Amino acid sequence: MWEYTDKVKKYFTEPVNVGEILDADGVGEVGSLACGDALKLTFKLDEQGKIADAKFQTFGCASAIASSSALTEMVKGMTLDEAEKLTNKDIADFLGGLPKEKMHCSVMGEEALQAAIRNYKGLEPLPSEEGEVVCQCFGVTDKEIEKVALNNDLHSVEEITNFTKAGGGCGECQDKIQAILDRLWDTAPKQPVEVKPPAAKKKKLTNIQKMKLIEETLEREVRPALKADGGDIELIDIDSDKVLVSLRGRCSSCAASQATLGQFVQSKLREFVSEDLVVEEVKP
Amino acid sequence: MSERVVYMDNNATTQAAPEVVAAMLPFFGEYYGNPSSMHNFGGQVGAKVDTARGQVAQLLGASPEEIVFTSCGTESDNTALMSALASQPGKRHIVTTRVEHPAVLNTCQGLATQGYEVTFLKVDRQGNLDLEAAAEAIREDTALVSVMWANNETGVIFPVPEIAEICAAKGVLFHTDAVQAVGKVPIDLAGSAISMLALSGHKLHAPKGIGVLYIKKGTPFVPFIKGGHQEHGRRAGTENVPYIIGMGKAAELARTRMDEENTKVKALRDRLETGLLKIDATMVNGDPERRLPNTSSVSFEFVEGEGILLHLSAQGICASSGSACTSGSLEPSHVLRAMGVPFTAAHGSIRFSLSVYNTEADVDHILEHMPGIIERLRAMSPFWAKHQKAQCATPGYVEP
Numbered sequence: 045m046w047e048y049t050d051k052v053k054k055y056f057t058e059p060v061n062v063g064e065i066l067d068a069d070g071v072g073e074v075g076s077l078a079c080g081d082a083l084k085l086t087f088k089l090d091e092q093g094k095i096a097d098a099k100f101q102t103f104g105c106a107s108a109i110a111s112s113s114a115l116t117e118m119v120k121g122m123t124l125d126e127a128e129k130l131t132n133k134d135i136a137d138f139l140g141g142l143p144k145e146k147m148h149c150s151v152m153g154e155e156a157l158q159a160a161i162r163n164y165k166g167l168e169p170l171p172s173e174e175g176e177v178v179c180q181c182f183g184v185t186d187k188e189i190e191k192v193a194l195n196n197d198l199h200s201v202e203e204i205t206n207f208t209k210a211g212g213g214c215g216e217c218q219d220k221i222q223a224i225l226d227r228l229w230d231t232a233p234k235q236p237v238e239v240k241p242p243a244a245k246k247k248k249l250t251n252i253q254k255m256k257l258i259e260e261t262l263e264r265e266v267r268p269a270l271k272a273d274g275g276d277i278e279l280i281d282i283d284s285d286k287v288l289v290s291l292r293g294r295c296s297s298c299a300a301s302q303a304t305l306g307q308f309v310q311s312k313l314r315e316f317v318s319e320d321l322v323v324e325e326v327k328p
Numbered sequence: 329m330s331e332r333v334v335y336m337d338n339n340a341t342t343q344a345a346p347e348v349v350a351a352m353l354p355f356f357g358e359y360y361g362n363p364s365s366m367h368n369f370g371g372q373v374g375a376k377v378d379t380a381r382g383q384v385a386q387l388l389g390a391s392p393e394e395i396v397f398t399s400c401g402t403e404s405d406n407t408a409l410m411s412a413l414a415s416q417p418g419k420r421h422i423v424t425t426r427v428e429h430p431a432v433l434n435t436c437q438g439l440a441t442q443g444y445e446v447t448f449l450k451v452d453r454q455g456n457l458d459l460e461a462a463a464e465a466i467r468e469d470t471a472l473v474s475v476m477w478a479n480n481e482t483g484v485i486f487p488v489p490e491i492a493e494i495c496a497a498k499g500v501l502f503h504t505d506a507v508q509a510v511g512k513v514p515i516d517l518a519g520s521a522i523s524m525l526a527l528s529g530h531k532l533h534a535p536k537g538i539g540v541l542y543i544k545k546g547t548p549f550v551p552f553i554k555g556g557h558q559e560h561g562r563r564a565g566t567e568n569v570p571y572i573i574g575m576g577k578a579a580e581l582a583r584t585r586m587d588e589e590n591t592k593v594k595a596l597r598d599r600l601e602t603g604l605l606k607i608d609a610t611m612v613n614g615d616p617e618r619r620l621p622n623t624s625s626v627s628f629e630f631v632e633g634e635g636i637l638l639h640l641s642a643q644g645i646c647a648s649s650g651s652a653c654t655s656g657s658l659e660p661s662h663v664l665r666a667m668g669v670p671f672t673a674a675h676g677s678i679r680f681s682l683s684v685y686n687t688e689a690d691v692d693h694i695l696e697h698m699p700g701i702i703e704r705l706r707a708m709s710p711f712w713a714k715h716q717k718a719q720c721a722t723p724g725y726v727e728p
């Protein structure tokens with residue numbers, strides 16, 4: 045059995061605002077039967093443009109019902125601007141927390157609210173259409189994953205699954221989710237593709253500029269790759285076009301890789317700094 | 329939480345019978361000898377272990393030498409699978425079903441990533457196997473066919489003796505996970521072609537922590553747990569004497585209570601089912617005929633199982649669900665999905681599993697509360713509202 049807070053239990057056993065407002069100003073529907081949970085949220089505005097009433101219908105587990113009911117309580121009295129800012133975290137906090145595997149229930153609440161507001165504004169009900177579906181099993185897009193990850197500071201695939209369900213079915217999309225997280229948090233094993241300082245190598249560099257650029261390049265392009273293998277690199281000296289480095293750790297003990305390593309460093313420096321550079325290794 | 333407890337989750341675990349507990353107690357105190365010892369003090373314990381072995385053998389229609397005590401049903405299943413592979417190194421193929429208990433299913437999925445090939449047989453909408461497909465799946469290099477005797481979620485019974493015959497005719501070993509079947513289905517291993525069979529004590533009113541693996545005489549065997557030569561060299565580790573004694577007693581009780589399971593318990597189950605089916609949009613999962621007498625998997629469409637369980641629990645009623653929320657995963661039961669049970673029903677499936685300790689009053693307690701619980705949850709289900717509208721929109725109905 046899940047560990048639910050008393051507040052979750054209360055909102056599950058005695059949910060408030062169950063039902064549907066027939067002449068609603070905004071209607072938001074998210075989820076599906078196949079996914080295992082779904083929420084239909086309806087709200088009505090008063091003359092000042094504040095949410096006067098909100099009702100829900102939910103198919104899902106106890107925490108989904110509790111999250112939905114809590115949401116309807118929370119939004120009452122809010123302006124649409126205020127409601128728009130409400131996040132899944134607010135819902136979970138209001139309930140005194142949710143088991144981590146159940147966080148997706150609070151995300152469903154936030155999504156339904158967003159959908160209802162969009163509906164009121166006459167926009168497409170499904171902002172998810174902007175994204176590309178990453179998880180086929182649960183129909184979750186890259187945009188949704190990014191948003192949830194940013195809002196809740198999520199860094200692992202497992203957390204994404206807890207919050208969105210994505211990755212929790214067949215599991216085939218897990219690599220793609222990892223890639224999204226890598227891109228988002230910039231934790232990807234560095235590939236020398238994106239951030240090329242363009243035209244750098246064409247320009248004639250001052251010595252200071254050259255030194256700085258070499259340092260940056262080693263930092264950005266070389267060191268992470270070596271570190272991934274348990275090694276490291278240190279810049280010893282720069283003598284006009286000669287770059288003296290010392291290779292450390294695992295790399296330095298492996299004679300066979302030494303030659304390739306030097307070449308790797310050299311090719312990076314030539315690519316990003318100057319074609320004329322020569323890398324030489326000094327033994328520490 | 330209500331005072332009263334109505335326990336209908338016996339496929340998960342059962343209450344240890346008071347007779348079983350009483351039989352075990354002396355072996356926690358006075359009789360602490362090691363049955364493998366040469367002295368009389370240990371020897372008298374050894375004799376009791378033999379009695380227990382005989383009691384289990386009798387329940388299964390086997391001979392005592394074919395009975396090996398293990399720590400649980402899962403260990404028995406693992407032992408059977410691993411032994412079949414280890415004793416026939418050239419054979420790297422296993423046949424099993426999609427609806428096995430995780431003890432077999434996950435083990436086989438693991439083997440499939442380690443260079444073994446596994447065929448997972450399908451079931452139909454009623455949860456039944458296609459015997460011809462099973463026969464066709466067997467190949468030259470098939471080491472083992474492993475098919476459960478009865479399904480833990482739906483209670484559907486597979487024609488295990490027939491499948492064993494097919495395997496024997498092709499010279500292939502056959503194992504069955506009979507954890508749910510023993511004590512509810514008559515089993516006569518001597519007259520069967522079954523090579524190995526797993527059972528679990530705690531599904532049978534013995535306590536948790538004891539299992540049995542039956543190994544037919546002449547079956548090639550390699551132990552899973554290696555060490556001393558307890559259990560005739562087939563399962564190392566000092567015998568868990570009190571639990572073995574309890575297992576023996578439970579086997580004896582099960583043998584004498586088999587009729588009761590199939591008359592009294594079945595009647596209670598049917599009474600429960602009939603009552604539940606009066607609730608709108610409700611259905612029973614699994615072949616209604618070929619089913620364990622104690623199990624009922626009922627789906628209440630358009631609601632989610634966890635909510636039902638929590639409301640039941642508040643009334644002291646213990647059951648389980650195949651819904652995603654309760655399975656700890658995000659998808660509903662692999663058994664119901666393999667059967668093609670629609671999502672509307674799979675998420676709202678509740679399993680009631682009875683035992684000889686249940687009464688008519690238990691059933692009536694459930695029947696008293698269930699309609700209200702389902703009604704409450706449906707009142708807040710968007711799908712139920714849509715379903716109602718769709719029903720109303722059938723021809724002949726005029727919108728007011």
Ligand code: FES
Nearest residue numbers: 179180181213214
């Ligand atoms: S595609 Fe994401 S879990 Fe299957």
